[in-house]
Amino acid sequence: MVYQTRSERHQKRVTFDKKFDKKTVLSLVGTGLVVAPTTAALFPQESYAEEYQVAESEASYLINQISGSAQQIADSNDLYASVMIAQALLESGNGSSSLSSSPTYNLFGVKAYGQEPSIWLSTQEYIDGEFETMNEPFRVYGSYEESLQDHAAVLTSSSYSSGAPNYQGAWKSQTSGYTDATAFLTGRYATDPDYGQKLNSLIEAYNLTQFDTPAQPSDYTYTETSYETTDSVESQESVSEEATTSASSGNTTYTVQQGDTLWDIAQNQGVSLDELMANNGLSDELVTIGQQLTI
Structure with missing residues (x-):
């Protein structure tokens, strides 16, 4: 059974659009299985195992794309970035929905x-x-950051009638850990009785609590098995070495x-995300190692 999710302003249910296929449906309604170590045993057919490997790869890709923004936005709104990222994974089919x-x-x-x-x-x-x-009609955003900002606004909103916060029980200041937040959201944000358990499974499987601390100067790179960090001093030196100024145009370039x-x-170059994307003609937040960006 697929359950609807809801909020006072954003009434919404699980959406099956043109790009949803068997893989996406499996990742939505079987999230606990996707992240379980024994998934392959549960689905011995080779095709099913491949579907789940693809789903995990898509999850890793989405985490790389949104973790930085989610960490910043959650920290400034008294929320758990781990819960926010897990909700994004669960409700977007690991980012595979169109x-x-x-x-x-x-x-x-x-x-x-x-x-x-x-x-x-x-x-x-x-x-x-x-x-x-x-x-x-579904909302269109200009970037993942805008979608995350709007989601944070929902979780920090108040009731129009009573003025009481809708999801205060999911805030960091009102809980002792992320499991308290996921438990509070179950039956309130989502009617699925297993909603909190699914979020917890995703958080544990992908070590999403890594993003629940305030953003640090160090860089974090997510992989399917580990997080790689670089010392903040080395990172700052690398930024200085790779940033060059064009004398003819006055523009600063940066090598990814x-x-x-x-x-x-x-953030490091002192410009907004939207400005950086516009300067380089980017339609999404994907960048590749060695890519030259105009600041």
């Missing part, structure tokens, strides 16, 4: 209201015990290093 990809960047299936930028998609929604197919994210580069 809604969560460029150019919409909608990680959480948020529907559009009023004059917000939107895209209409065919979706199946579970209503009164059965699925109904309908076209619904291993472990860099577009968010980190923007």
